[in-house]
Amino acid sequence: MESILNSPLFIPLILTVVIVCCVPLVAGYLSLVERKILADFQVRLGPMRVGPHGLLQPIADALKLILKEDIIPNQSDKAIFWMAPAVSTFTALTAFSVIPFTETLHVADVNVGLLVISAMSSVGILGIVLGGWSSNSHYSLLGSLRSGAQLISYEVALAFALLSGVMMAGTLSMTGIVKAQAERQVWFAFDNFGLMLVPFVIYMIAAIAETNRAPFDLPEAESELVAGFHTEYSGLRFALFFLAEYANILVIASVAVTVFWGGWLRPFPNVSWLAWPLEVAFPLAVFAGSGILCIPLMRRLPSQPQRLFLLAVAAALVLIGLLFLIPAVNAAIVGLFWFFFKVSLIVYAMIWFRGTWPRFRYDQLMNVGWKRLIPLGMAAVMVNAVVGMLRG
Amino acid sequence: MNPMWIDTLFFYFFALLVLGGGVATITCKSAVHSAISLIVSMVGVAGLFLLQHAEFLFAVQIVLYIGGVMVLFLFVIMLVNLDESMQMRQFNRQWLLAVAAVIAAGVQAVWLLSKPADLPAAVPQVPGGPGNVQRVADVLFSQYLLPFEIASVLLLAAVIGSVVMAKKRL
Numbered sequence: 001m002e003s004i005l006n007s008p009l010f011i012p013l014i015l016t017v018v019i020v021c022c023v024p025l026v027a028g029y030l031s032l033v034e035r036k037i038l039a040d041f042q043v044r045l046g047p048m049r050v051g052p053h054g055l056l057q058p059i060a061d062a063l064k065l066i067l068k069e070d071i072i073p074n075q076s077d078k079a080i081f082w083m084a085p086a087v088s089t090f091t092a093l094t095a096f097s098v099i100p101f102t103e104t105l106h107v108a109d110v111n112v113g114l115l116v117i118s119a120m121s122s123v124g125i126l127g128i129v130l131g132g133w134s135s136n137s138h139y140s141l142l143g144s145l146r147s148g149a150q151l152i153s154y155e156v157a158l159a160f161a162l163l164s165g166v167m168m169a170g171t172l173s174m175t176g177i178v179k180a181q182a183e184r185q186v187w188f189a190f191d192n193f194g195l196m197l198v199p200f201v202i203y204m205i206a207a208i209a210e211t212n213r214a215p216f217d218l219p220e221a222e223s224e225l226v227a228g229f230h231t232e233y234s235g236l237r238f239a240l241f242f243l244a245e246y247a248n249i250l251v252i253a254s255v256a257v258t259v260f261w262g263g264w265l266r267p268f269p270n271v272s273w274l275a276w277p278l279e280v281a282f283p284l285a286v287f288a289g290s291g292i293l294c295i296p297l298m299r300r301l302p303s304q305p306q307r308l309f310l311l312a313v314a315a316a317l318v319l320i321g322l323l324f325l326i327p328a329v330n331a332a333i334v335g336l337f338w339f340f341f342k343v344s345l346i347v348y349a350m351i352w353f354r355g356t357w358p359r360f361r362y363d364q365l366m367n368v369g370w371k372r373l374i375p376l377g378m379a380a381v382m383v384n385a386v387v388g389m390l391r392g
Numbered sequence: 393m394n395p396m397w398i399d400t401l402f403f404y405f406f407a408l409l410v411l412g413g414g415v416a417t418i419t420c421k422s423a424v425h426s427a428i429s430l431i432v433s434m435v436g437v438a439g440l441f442l443l444q445h446a447e448f449l450f451a452v453q454i455v456l457y458i459g460g461v462m463v464l465f466l467f468v469i470m471l472v473n474l475d476e477s478m479q480m481r482q483f484n485r486q487w488l489l490a491v492a493a494v495i496a497a498g499v500q501a502v503w504l505l506s507k508p509a510d511l512p513a514a515v516p517q518v519p520g521g522p523g524n525v526q527r528v529a530d531v532l533f534s535q536y537l538l539p540f541e542i543a544s545v546l547l548l549a550a551v552i553g554s555v556v557m558a559k560k561r562l
Contacts, residue, residue: 122459
């Protein structure tokens with residue numbers, strides 16, 4: 001037993017299983033969060049029927065998708081149709097393997113970590129292109145063509161933005177990038193007299209285009225293309241594409257946090273008097289606060305079991321908050337808390353963009369990508385290189 | 393940790409991917425299936441790079457060949473009419489030339505393998521030392537700077553050529 005626990009493969013293997021199990025669940029709940037936030041922006045309630053305030057909606061959706069009849073179009077290329085969602089899901093989940101959740105909690109710390117992630121996202125295009133083509137439908141083919149063109153265009157801008165961050169850190173290892181930020185005592189987004197904000201903004205724009213989200217959601221433009229590349233997909237295969245999409249959102253947000261927002265570091269990691277408020281009080285306030293805020297929501301619920309369920313959720317949140325008061329537990333989970341807190345801030349911003357901006361036209365999309373973002377990204381690399389060298 | 397037989401197992405697995413993918417590339421009727429087989433073959437090559445601890449080459453192989461080149465290939469193939477290509481004859485019957493080429497390649501391989509190995513010994517990975525990326529960069533920008541620059545000029549020529557061909561009116 002002891003030897004198993006001490007094996008260098010123990011944490012990576014356990015973490016792999018946890019990631020593969022949790023990402024579908026998180027992706028499902030991310031869709032609920034998205035629907036709820038969008039509903040809030042539009043002064044609606046969002047999903048309310050399944051569970052209290054729709055809390056069980058993702059479970060119901062997942063069950064429906066798994067149990068649904070698996071339809072394969074008659075004229076489709078069966079083998080490729082079968083393979084495409086698997087490619088998408090595989091690449092999205094593999095990208096998690098190099099993301100450091102905390103200093104010790106990562107599947108692998110390879111010295112080309114960032115390259116592995118961009119490799120996985122570029123192979124992910126393959127799943128979309130193959131899925132769209134093999135369906136043998138015009139909507140799917142057009143959707144996948146748009147999607148492929150968009151991903152290939154914006155990958156260049158994305159790479160330039162990340163290059164600035166890599167240059168500051170002097171390493172491609174994801175853990176190394178965060179450690180470099182700890183050493184410089186500033187998140188890279190605010191380094192170089194604020195000049196690094198430019199690559200961060202470029203990264204965010206390109207990242208939203210990479211994940212095919214509004215305002216760059218032309219590949220899935222419902223009003224024009226039905227649903228884009230996955231028009232012909234149903235049941236479990238559709239669920240896999242859906243999972244890959246939301247896993248990609250998480251990956252993109254995690255990379256942004258790691259490269260630009262200091263990974264698992266809390267804000268101002270070198271200011272010691274902020275340690276207690278930011279490492280104990282703030283997490284406690286976030287969890288216990290959202291738990292307590294659940295209680296007034298109980299009034300609206302129609303039945304007693306639903307009220308009890310929501311009460312249990314509230315109690316669980318408060319208990320998780322109280323965990324941060326125990327010093328030993330706190331040391332283990334505070335990095336994780338800050339990592340996921342920052343990730344959820346970025347995800348919230350991405351949902352906010354979707355609720356705010358109308359869709360771009362195709363030529364506008366290509367203009368922004370090739371004529372604005374790529375030259376700007378190149379300039380940002382140059383300027384940050386010069387400024388970084390002058391500072392020594 | 394990491395006994396020899398795991399490495400051997402992975403080597404044969406990736407070698408199988410490379411060869412199987414290669415054979416499928418030329419035997420598949422559909423052009424899209426051929427392209428996918430080629431991708432499988434390239435994944436195998438990337439895996440072999442990884443077995444040699446060339447992490448940088450592994451990642452670049454995937455980004456450039458699978459992510460970049462092959463996706464563009466697929467684009468082109470998908471937009472041409474597949475039914476026509478399905479009816480075309482798949483192999484041109486130049487058996488003599490093919491056999492000669494295969495024999496030449498085989499002789500080369502046998503000659504190379506039978507020679508006493510005077511290849512430079514593999515540099516052991518130093519934990520904590522400069523990583524794979526830094527080493528590649530060091531060699532590329534000092535020892536092999538001129539070939540590197542010449543290759544980039546070649547790429548520039550290709551870029552200009554594609555712009556000239558794509559644009560009807562300059």
